[in-house]
Amino acid sequence: MMTLSRWKVILVVLATIFGALFTLPNVLPPDMREQLPGFLPKKALNLGLDLQGGSYLLYSVDTQALRNERLTNLTEDVRKTLTDAQIPFTDLGQVNGALSARITDPGQLAKAQNALRNAVGAPLAGVAGGRDVTVGSAGDQRLTVAFVPEAFDADASRAVEQSIEIIRRRIDQLGTREPNIVRQGKDRIVIEAAGESDPERLKNVVGQTAKLTFQMVDDSVSAQEAAAGRVPPGSELVPSTDELAPAYVVKKRAEVTGEMLVDAQARFDQQTGQPIVQFRFNGQGARRFGDVSSQNIGRRFAIVLDNKVISAPVIQSAITGGSGQITGHFTEASANDLAILLRAGALPAPLKVEEQRTVGAELGADAVKAGAISAVVGLAGVVVFMIVMYGGLFGGVSLVGLVVNGLMIIGFMSITQATLTLPGIAGLILTLSVAVDANVLIYERMRDELRAGRGLLSAMDAGFSRAMGTIMDANITHLLSAAILFGFGAGPVKGFAWTLSIGVLTTVFSAVLVTQVLLAWWYRATRPKVLPIA
Amino acid sequence: MKFWPLIKVLPVRTHFRFVRLAKYFSILSILAVVTSLALTLYPFKPPCFGMACGIDFKGGTVLEISTAPQAVDVSRVRAALASMHLGDVQVQGFGAPSSAMVKFQTPEGASPSDTADAVRAKIAQTVSPVRFVKTDVVGPKVSSELLTKGLLALGGAILLMLVYIWFRFELQFGLGAVAALFHDVFLTFGLITLARIEFNLTAVAALLTIIGYSMNDTVVVFDRFRENLRKYKRMPMAEIIDLSINEMLTRTIITSMTAVFALIALAVFGGPNLWGLSIIMLFGILIGTYSSIYIAAPVILLWGVKRGEDEVEPLKTAKARP
Numbered sequence: 099m100m101t102l103s104r105w106k107v108i109l110v111v112l113a114t115i116f117g118a119l120f121t122l123p124n125v126l127p128p129d130m131r132e133q134l135p136g137f138l139p140k141k142a143l144n145l146g147l148d149l150q151g152g153s154y155l156l157y158s159v160d161t162q163a164l165r166n167e168r169l170t171n172l173t174e175d176v177r178k179t180l181t182d183a184q185i186p187f188t189d190l191g192q193v194n195g196a197l198s199a200r201i202t203d204p205g206q207l208a209k210a211q212n213a214l215r216n217a218v219g220a221p222l223a224g225v226a227g228g229r230d231v232t233v234g235s236a237g238d239q240r241l242t243v244a245f246v247p248e249a250f251d252a253d254a255s256r257a258v259e260q261s262i263e264i265i266r267r268r269i270d271q272l273g274t275r276e277p278n279i280v281r282q283g284k285d286r287i288v289i290e291a292a293g294e295s296d297p298e299r300l301k302n303v304v305g306q307t308a309k310l311t312f313q314m315v316d317d318s319v320s321a322q323e324a325a326a327g328r329v330p331p332g333s334e335l336v337p338s339t340d341e342l343a344p345a346y347v348v349k350k351r352a353e354v355t356g357e358m359l360v361d362a363q364a365r366f367d368q369q370t371g372q373p374i375v376q377f378r379f380n381g382q383g384a385r386r387f388g389d390v391s392s393q394n395i396g397r398r399f400a401i402v403l404d405n406k407v408i409s410a411p412v413i414q415s416a417i418t419g420g421s422g423q424i425t426g427h428f429t430e431a432s433a434n435d436l437a438i439l440l441r442a443g444a445l446p447a448p449l450k451v452e453e454q455r456t457v458g459a460e461l462g463a464d465a466v467k468a469g470a471i472s473a474v475v476g477l478a479g480v481v482v483f484m485i486v487m488y489g490g491l492f493g494g495v496s497l498v499g500l501v502v503n504g505l506m507i508i509g510f511m512s513i514t515q516a517t518l519t520l521p522g523i524a525g526l527i528l529t530l531s532v533a534v535d536a537n538v539l540i541y542e543r544m545r546d547e548l549r550a551g552r553g554l555l556s557a558m559d560a561g562f563s564r565a566m567g568t569i570m571d572a573n574i575t576h577l578l579s580a581a582i583l584f585g586f587g588a589g590p591v592k593g594f595a596w597t598l599s600i601g602v603l604t605t606v607f608s609a610v611l612v613t614q615v616l617l618a619w620w621y622r623a624t625r626p627k628v629l630p631i632a
Numbered sequence: 633m634k635f636w637p638l639i640k641v642l643p644v645r646t647h648f649r650f651v652r653l654a655k656y657f658s659i660l661s662i663l664a665v666v667t668s669l670a671l672t673l674y675p676f677k678p679p680c681f682g683m684a685c686g687i688d689f690k691g692g693t694v695l696e697i698s699t700a701p702q703a704v705d706v707s708r709v710r711a712a713l714a715s716m717h718l719g720d721v722q723v724q725g726f727g728a729p730s731s732a733m734v735k736f737q738t739p740e741g742a743s744p745s746d747t748a749d750a751v752r753a754k755i756a757q758t759v760s761p762v763r764f765v766k767t768d769v770v771g772p773k774v775s776s777e778l779l780t781k782g783l784l785a786l787g788g789a790i791l792l793m794l795v796y797i798w799f800r801f802e803l804q805f806g807l808g809a810v811a812a813l814f815h816d817v818f819l820t821f822g823l824i825t826l827a828r829i830e831f832n833l834t835a836v837a838a839l840l841t842i843i844g845y846s847m848n849d850t851v852v853v854f855d856r857f858r859e860n861l862r863k864y865k866r867m868p869m870a871e872i873i874d875l876s877i878n879e880m881l882t883r884t885i886i887t888s889m890t891a892v893f894a895l896i897a898l899a900v901f902g903g904p905n906l907w908g909l910s911i912i913m914l915f916g917i918l919i920g921t922y923s924s925i926y927i928a929a930p931v932i933l934l935w936g937v938k939r940g941e942d943e944v945e946p947l948k949t950a951k952a953r954p
Binding site for chain 2: 156158295296298301305450451452453454455456457458460461464465468469471472473475476477479480483484485486487488489492493520521523524525527528530531532534535538539541542545546549567568571572573574575576578579580582583585586591594595598630631632
């Protein structure tokens with residue numbers, strides 16, 4: 099105790115000062131925080147969504163849909179390749195996630211395989227000369243075409259990246275507070291929007307695939323006939339958003355797609371005053387739209403959004419200007435949202451909400467208040483108990499240790515911007531209350547050593563050195579369980595684990611060093627003959 | 633006589649014969665663990681068995697609504713939602729009379745988030761004005777992942793503790809500590825089941841914290857035990873265990889008390905969201921203190937432990953002495 103090295107004192111003083119400095123922004127109102135001089139830290143605790151209110155959305159990319167789309171496209175490619183090579187075949191279709199076809203002339207099987215090997219699929223990234231499909235044979239003049247597993251993985255990965263990009267573009271235009279969008283795992287996207295307690299609109303904008311196509315309406319059969327099962331080949335029955343005409347029969351072939359749009363804006367129709375969406379095509383789109391419209395004057399085309407007909411106007415004249423408008427049954431807001439979606443582009447695959455957690459700001463504020471009250475009451479109880487048990491001096495020393503510990507935890511969490519959650523507050527309170535355990539271990543050890551016949555000074559020294567091993571062992575167990583929690587946890591639980599871990603580190607420091615320095619000062623100042631706790 | 637500081641008034645050294653009672657307490661503990669397990673596992677139906685399952689592990693939706701300043705008309709909400717054919721819908725008061733909690737599972741095949749939106753719209757029609765204070769929707773994929781991860785975390789934590797104690801002490805100590813951990817975890821599961829505390833992510837976090845705490849307590853007793861083993865080479869095992877526990881008794885009680893103070897404050901003032909967490913931890917800390925004394929140490933006695941020159945002293949030798 100007498101050999102209190104200078105670095106210990108310096109360390110304790112520094113930790114206290116820095117802890118206090120970094121904690122300071124939390125107790126100042128925001129406007130005062132801004133006025134702090136530049137060298138002082140300004141960051142307050144980063145409150146989790148459960149404390150400040152906000153929304154957490156976990157989406158997964160529908161990789162199955164992506165897979166189906168790839169297979170459908172591959173089917174058409176195979177059909178075209180074989181037809182072009184004039185190889186007769188039958189029975190082309192999907193079997194167990196791969197394609198299979200029967201080549202009519204067995205002599206042409208090898209030729210067909212060669213043709214397909216060169217024509218279908220795409221080069222595989224990272225493998226020289228590799229392609230993402232394999233062509234094989236299944237006996238009985240059958241050949242098979244299948245994607246290699248990497249192809250689907252690469253697809254899914256690309257789809258996630260693209261989706262994040264598109265979601266970001268869409269949200270930028272919403273003009274709400276910037277949410278946090280990150281990828282999670284192989285096929286998931288997490289959106290965290292602080293302060294957004296009604297994510298309905300966010301979900302509308304994010305979750306819609308917004309796949310737009312212009313398809314000709316097939317007038318050869320009525321919708322009722324088609325619904326009864328008589329859909330002409332090459333056409334399909336598509337439901338509509340219009341209650342008067344619940345479905346349309348449209349040609350499968352998409353004449354123009356949303357990718358050919360360069361701009362979309364919400365406007366009002368000058369005659370009716372209804373909200374509409376105006377759009378403009380790029381060069382290719384304008385040409386295609388011009389051709390199709392001039393060939394089909396008097397017929398109807400359908401504007402299909404995410405497999406629903408939103409409008410099916412009659413073509414009055416050739417539309418060559420490369421622009422047009424959609425007159426659906428819009429409100430002002432829904433026209434605006436559609437314009438945003440069309441501008442930002444379609445998602446490569448549908449997104450599904452897997453998890454949503456929304457907390458209103460008032461509930462968050464209540465939680466902070468409840469946490470603060472329980473912290474004050476709980477810790478006051480701990481301190482009073484320690485003073486009752488160990489007296490003013492030793493109880494007071496553990497109180498100072500507790501304060502330094504608290505400052506260090508909050509300061510450290512503020513500077514690292516670690517998220518504090520509601521369970522995290524519980525973790526903080528528990529950590530601080532158990533932190534005095536180190537004091538108790540030290541004090542009890544001192545008393546043991548005194549009883550064993552040591553002198554006062556040597557007992558105090560032994561109290562620290564011998565309790566140290568126990569304190570380390572005890573705290574490492576806490577750290578281990580916190581580490582596991584961190585690995586396991588989602589959002590709030592992670593915050594809990596993080597608070598616990600930081601708390602364990604600062605506890606060992608403050609309970610041991612702070613206590614030691616304070617008791618050494620006390621000893622030097624008073625030269626006591628007896629220890630007040632023995 | 634002065635009563636402050638209290639520590640000077642308390643008996644300096646207690647001489648409880650803990651080990652003598654260990655036999656009875658271990659029977660009691662085994663009975664309690666078996667009962668807890670039976671309660672927790674019955675009915676034997678995943679994901680949560682006998683426990684009150686939270687949506688974290690079961691999937692579904694929880695809404696917290698507030699109609700402040702008016703009180704919520706719970707029965708009207710219930711009636712309105714009954715017409716939606718969602719299966720089992722729970723509507724109950726939650727904290728203040730102006731708040732209520734609505735809980736339901738997503739019907740088979742429906743989109744969890746669309747269902748939640750439809751229910752929100754229905755509630756907004758039924759009671760107005762209403763604010764949705766909290767909306768939690770968990771899809772089936774996520775809930776089963778969370779459950780797997782939670783159980784793995786619990787198992788992983790126990791395993792890690794075994795390895796750590798093994799590394800710091802000896803295998804026998806590790807086994808004693810792990811026996812105590814299982815004891816604490818199973819009994820806490822029993823409490824969760826009996827008190828109908830929701831089994832969710834937070835409950836697992838509380839269980840993991842209990843594992844850390846129970847271990848902390850055990851390690852402190854073990855530390856002293858090991859020290860005394862070296863100090864009193866000829867003393868029978870049972871007596872060394874008693875001595876070590878008695879020596880650490882003041883510390884054990886004081887530390888548990890401080891944690892209990894903080895957790896009671898948390899349970900009383902922390903609001904409904906922290907209630908489950910604090911009750912579980914409160915129970916866990918009490919049971920963890922008990923198990924360090926009556927489970928961890930006696931298990932070492934059963935297995936025996938290496939002392940001095942590789943001499944193994946199992947239970948019989950220890951009991952043979954007066």
